[in-house]
Amino acid sequence: MELIVNEFNIQQIAESGQSFRWYPVKKGYVVVAFHQVIYLEQEAxxxxxxxxxxxxQIWHSYFDLDQDYNSIMSLLKGQFPYLDQAMVFGSGIRILKQEAYEMMMTFIISANNNIKRITQSILLLSERYGSLLCEYEGVKYYDFPTPEQLRNVSIEDYRACGVGYRDQYLYELIKTINQGHDISSYVSLTDSELKSALLRHKGIGEKVAHCIMLFGYYRINQFPVDTWIKKVLVEKLHANPKALREFIEHHFHEYGGVAQQYLFYYGRFEPKNIS
DNA sequence: GTCCAGGCTCTTT
DNA sequence: AAAGAGCATGGA
Known part of the structure; x- marks a missing residue:
């Protein structure tokens, strides 16, 4: 299937740190999501x-193709030279609409961790407990394990997947879900209700909750603040470090999550000799 | 060896 | 309310 896309760059999306299930293959990526697998390539x-x-069926929604990112950038433009540069540099970034449950598990693992090890842990979890989906170019791809498939997985088993001390948080979440706690009902909650529902789970704090809301529930107003973004806001946009939430609310309002992705990507990958 | 990674929980002021 | 210690683990 071929699509003509605007404001879309697979490398930028893959490196933007919102998904850990994009695997570089040949000149593109194998993407696993919603129990399905595709191979993606892009030329212009x-x-x-x-x-x-x-x-x-799912990919149009997954890639958020109904959203007009050019108009979002227009609304964000003209406030900060640094953000304007970031939007030029990362103009192909989009917010992927991913599965909420997978985002909960993923971003619990992500806390105080690095991207390489997060990716590795999720790969191990999938290979050991998820269903085999397909084989492509000699590599097997597995689904992210369902709560049911993780029912009998112990804290030690999680630890063996390299998740470190977050093992107990994963275990508790899976136990809660398997006892009947319905996380799919979260979709109908308001932002503040959703946030407090997420914060009730161990291992989910302010930043992780915002990531889950943004990537798993498509609340694109949510702006996760991590150590990187804090530096960018203070040093590049000259925000007051003691009033970051007010700053974010005032300048990015309903598209905070998108602005955050541009800033995060630019902060990490901008050419060294600029700025 | 030390420091850090898309922080969080628990304890102490 | 705010600040600090401790936390697994691999890589720089």
Missing amino acids: KKLTLEIIKGDD
Whole structure:
């Protein structure tokens, strides 16, 4: 399947740190999401999707193709030279609409961790407890394990996947879900209700909750503040470090999550000799 | 060896 | 309310 896309760059999305299930293969990426697998390649505005497992129904939504990122950038433009540069540099970034439950597990693992090890842990969890989805170019791809598949996984088993001290948080979340706690009902909550519902789970604090809201529930007003972004806001946008939330609310309002992604990506990958 | 990674929980002021 | 210690683990 071929699509013509605007404000879309697979490398930028893959490196933006919102998904840990994009695997570099050949000249593109294998992407695993919603129990399905595709191989993606892009040449300028031409995006090629090769459906490996599943159908072509979910991907339009997954890639947020109904959202006009050009108009979002227009609204964010003109406030800070640094943000304007960030939007030029990362103009192909989009907010992926991912599965909420997977985002909860993923971002619990992400706390005080590095991207390489997060990716590795999620790969191990999937290979050991998820369903085999397909084989592509000699590599097998596994689904993210369901709560049911994790029912009998022990704290030690999680630890063996390299998640460190977050093992007990994963264990508690899975136990809660398998005891009947319905996290799918979270979708109908308001932002503040959703945030407090997420904060009730151990291992989910302010920053992780915002990531789950942004990537798992498509609350694109949510602006996760991590150590990187804090530095960018203070040093590049000259925000008052003691009033970051007010600063964010005032300048980015309903598109805070998108602005955050531009700033995060630029902060990490901008060419060294600029700024 | 020390420091850090898309922080959080628990304890102490 | 705010600040500090401790936390697994691999890589720089």
